[in-house]
Each structure stands twice: as structure tokens, then as C-alpha cells.
Amino acid sequence: MGRLDRKIALVTGAGQGIGAAIARLFALEGATVIVSDRDEALGTRVADEIAANGGRAVFYALDVTDEAAWQRTMSWLQGEYGGLDILVNNAGVALVKSIEDTTLEQFRDVMRVNVEGVFLGIRHAIPAMTARDPSRSGTASIVNLSSVLGVQGIPDNIAYGTSKAAVRQLTKCAAIEFAERGYRIRVNAVLPAVTETPMVSREIEEWAEQGTFGTRDVAATRAAFSARVPLKRIATPEEIAYTVLFAASDESSFTTAAEYPVDGGRLAV
Template structure:
């Protein structure tokens, strides 16, 4: 129960889904958790529930596409807690559209949140982690199996998550060769039953039928649950993964194995 004991963690998109599950798990494992999102009511509730359960958590409003806001959030965390050990770049959106149906506006919006914000979060984390005492930390970027394989109706999402995969490797090599003691890894979930995936199900007109279809195509017989992914993020964030960087952790029920 102490796998990230004493560490300070920032988790974007922390109000729901994967971010919420990761925040709750980190707090259970001893971290001080800062959740950020634009869903202020949900985020504040999650932080309050973590505290009520004996964990340490706060919630901050953050538009992850805003460069100045990143600096403000990170500097505020360091000012309050003295350091920043873990950053989980999790905030993300999806547009359900093929390349023919995707507008330039939607393409840019998806990539701004899913890709550019990951760059900003990684850069800001490095800025403070490289000089803190003891220096170092762990950055976990949430990609997707859509960063590994194509999905015909997720053109913009594919582009954004593929970019996260290779950007993560570039950043990991840089900080390792610079001697910063910072690790950078990506996580690649398959369809996980979060509000975002439920939205895709609603777009089909039958959420339950979509759930059953996802269960059928995953070799392990079901779509993912948020905690399935949170456990993987916890491993990468913890000292157990001290020799893991530039890697891609695939958590997908076996769907990309065949």
C-alpha cells in the first residue's frame, strides 16, 4: 500500500475515467495527488472523496492546451509541496469520424488536447524534475492502441495518439542522455469503459450492443475497466520501474496480439 509513498503526483483529466481511477489508486498507495481538469464539479468531488477516505488530494482547474496555465500549475505544486515526482498526461478527447468526415477544426482540437498538451506537460515536468533534490521523476503519457494500429472512424484520434507514442520515446532518450534521472513512458489502453468510450457507444445508437461487441473482439472477453489501466500507470510511476523508460505499456485485453 506504499508503492508511491511520499511522492507528489499531477494527473490531468483527473475528474473522470482513467484519470480518476489513477488518482484514487495513487492516493491509496501513499502519493499526494493533484487532479486537474475542466470538469470542476466532478474533479472537486473526486478530490473530496479521496480526502474523506484518508488520502491526500486537491483539485485544480486546468486547460491543458494553455501554455501559461501549465507553468502556473506546476510552479504552484512545487511551491506548496516542495517537489513534483510524477506527471500523468491523461487528459484527452475523441471525435468519432473518418478522415473524410473530420473537419480541420476538429482535427486541430483533438491534437491540441491529446498531443500538444502532452508535449507541454512533459516539458514542464522536466523543467522542475531535473533540478529538484533528489532530482528525477516519472512522466507517464496516456496514448492508446490507436497509437499503434489504425481505427477507421478515429482519424484525428489516431494521429494524436500515434504522435504521443513517438514523442514519448524522443523525450525519454533526451532526459536519459542528459542525466536527469527522469523516466518517460507511454501507456496504450484498448477500449476502456469510460465516459469517452460510452460516448462512442451512444453514437452507434445502442450502448449495450456496443459493449457486447467490444467484449466479443477482445480475447479476454470484455472491454477494459479504468482500474485495469491505473495499475499499469502506477507501476510506471513507481520506483519498481526504475529501469523502464521510452517503453510502451500495452493494456488491451489481447486485442493487438493477433
Template sequence: MRLEGKVALITGGARGQGAAEAKLFAKEGAKIVITDILDEEGSKIEAEIAEHGGECLYIHHDVSNSRDWEDVVNKTVEHFGKIDILLNNAGIAVWGTNDDTSEEIWDSVMDINAKGVFLGTKYVVPEMKKNGGGSIINVSSISGIIGQPTIQPVYNASKGAVRIFTKSTAVQYGKYGIRANSIHPGGVDTDMIAHITGDELRQQRIKETVPLQRIANPIEIAYGALFLASDESSYMTGSEMVMDGGVTAS
């Protein structure tokens, strides 16, 4: 029970990594709020956690909308009394090159991936201050560290923003006992990249570019998030946890 007595708010928790993290955190004793725009999937995860004896609340939430954030924070505090852990996980990816990036695509990717993290921090930090501390985990990517040929650079820009925003958060709120760290996964087997992993040529490319020769299972990323959420990482803030099978080592 590594999160006994803690309350965790996880965005993008209806599927993929966020759902794996919600289930793992609940197993470790946390009370969970998952938010997403996918209501059917989110409600299923809520029910699954309850079936296994956990406490979970699903709330509809667009992370790029400040009114939604106010609502989510109010409902979480009404329901569970506090927020100890904020996992800013929701995100979207766009494939192609910079030539494919319209102004609208730029704005929507930055709104969800970067502004979403800003708003989450803005609305949750006051609650964490009241509690005497908390742990913020922001999901960046290896795309926040290196350039890549197949993804629109706006995705890299958004994840780079998350990486440095996390460090600023750590520096500004450390005195309140609030820690902030970023997670940098390489390829993870979720719906986000399903179209890439299905193809034989792409599988070959994964073998050539990933030292561990495979992409991650969401639970492998969830275990990293669990460490950052728990008091086991109590002296870690402003850091980057890279979980990429060795991609950025070469």
C-alpha cells in the same frame, strides 16, 4: 505504500481513468494534484481522496494552454514542494471517419491530446531535473499503434504522436534520471466511450474483437500506471505498456 513520499500531477483527473489513478496513487501514499476543465467533478474527487485520509489538490487547467501549465506547476510546487510523477492523461476522442474531420476538429484534438503532452513535459521537466529525476507517464491508446474503422484518424494521429514523443522524452532526459513511458489502453469503461458500450450490437462486436471479450475497468489501467509511477519500474523508459485485452495481439 508503493508511492510513499512522492508527489503526482495527474491531468484529466476529474473522472474516468484519471480519477481512478488519483485515488489509487493516494492510497499508495502519494500526494496528488488533479487537474481538469470539469471543476465540479474535480472538486468531488479532491474531497473523496481527503475523506479517505489522502492529500489532494484540484486545479482548473486546460492542458492545451501554456499559461495554465505554468500556473499548475507553480501551484503544485508551492503546495507540495516538488513533482515526482507526471501522468499526462487528459484527452478527447472524436468518432467517425476522416471525412468528418474539419480543420477545427483536427486542431482541437491535436491541441489537447498531443500538444497537451508536449506542454506538460516542457513545464514539468525543469522541476524533475531539480529533484534529480521523475516518472512521466503519457496516455496514448491502441489507437497510437493500429488504425481503426470507427474513430476519426486525427485521434490515431494524436495518440501516435504521444507514443513517439514519449520515446524522445526518454532518450533526451534519461541522463537526468527522468523516465518516460506510454500507456496504450484498448476500450476502457469510462464516459469517453459510454455511447458505444450501451448498444447490444456493439457489445457483440466487443466479444468478437477483444480476446478477453470485454473492455477494461479503469482500475485495471490504473494498476499499470501505478507500476510505471513507482520505483518498481526504475529500469523502464521509452517503453509502451499495452493493456488492451489482447486486441493488438491478432
């Protein structure tokens, strides 16, 4: 407990799934959490739940594809909290379609959220993170959610896989640039495997619909995907959140530009 005491943390896409698990864990570890999402109902519910359990959390509406919204958010953070210690770029969307069936506009829609949203978060976090009181412990930390599907290819995944590969490069470029310029901002990436979230449940249904893994049965599709993981199961959001916690905390103070797979051994085979 207390691994994020006195930290101000912004988590995007925190209304459900991995983002919600991260927000809850961060609050449990002492952070003041800004629960951001474009869905006000979902985000408010998570923030209220955290507060009801004794944590510190507020909801702040944010569409990560809107640059003006990022500017307003960071300006508000500086005015309200004096800066930002942790940014988790978690918001993302998926698209399960073959290359032939993926339109240019659909491809761009995924890029807007998964790539441009991360770029805007990194870019506009700089003033809020460099404005931190120099006496505050440790460095500021940006954690980007990529995916093992940004490393390995699977069918019907061209837009999502490409976007998550781009997040890995955004992470490395930002981390090295910030280090070279003397910014006290570390940037790392976490690469989950398929995780039990509402988005993944929809993906599994869509994979089944398309017969991506040789079956159109939802349960069989889930089993087929789980079988590809050496640990033979799908991850929980909490398992991803604990790795994000380490990357965000001062415990990883000498780590930047790193990639943390949370994949049940998937990338090793």
C-alpha cells in the same frame, strides 16, 4: 500499500474515468495527488472523495492546452511542494467521424488536447522534476496515456488514432533526450484498449450512430467491439490504473521509453 510514499503526483483529466481511478490508486499508495481537470466540479469531487477516505489530494484547475496554465501549475508545485515526482498525462478527447466528415478544425481540436497537451506537460515538468531534492529516492516519472488505437487502425478514428500514435513518439523522444542529458526523469506510455469510461460510452453511442461496426444498435456495437478483444470484454479504469502505478513507481526504475499495452491481448492479434 505505500508504493508511492512521499511522492507528489499530478494527474491530468482526473475528474472522471481512467484519470480518477489513477488519482484514487495513487493516494491509496501514499502519494499526495494533485487532481487536475478543466471541470472544477468533477475534479473537486474526486479530490474531496480521496480526502474523505484518508488520502492526500487537492484539486487544481488546469486546461492542458493552455501553456500559461502549465507554467502557473508547475510554479505553484515548486513553491508548495518543492517539485514534482510524477506526472500522468491522461487528459484526452475523442472524435468519432469518418475522414470525409472530419473538418480540419475538429482534427486540430483533438491534436490540441491529446498531442499539444502532452507536449506542454512534458516540457513544463522539466524544471519542477529537476528541482526535486536529490536525496529523494528514485527518479521522477512521466506516464503518458496513449492507446492501442494509436497502433491499430479502425474506421471513423482518424483524429484520435493519429493523436495517440503521436503520444507514443513524444514518449520515446522525451525519454531518450532526458536520459542522454542526465535528467533523472523517466518517460513511459500506457496503451489501454477501450475502457469503461464516460468518454468511451459516448464513443460507443457514436459508433452505433454511424454504423461503424455494422450495426446501429448500441448494445450490439459494444458486443462487436468486445468481440475484437481476445479476453472478450472491455477494460475497467482500475485495470489501467494499476499499470500506470507500476510505470510511475520506483519499481520500474530501469524502464524508460517503454510502452505498456493494457489491451486484453488486442495487439497480439
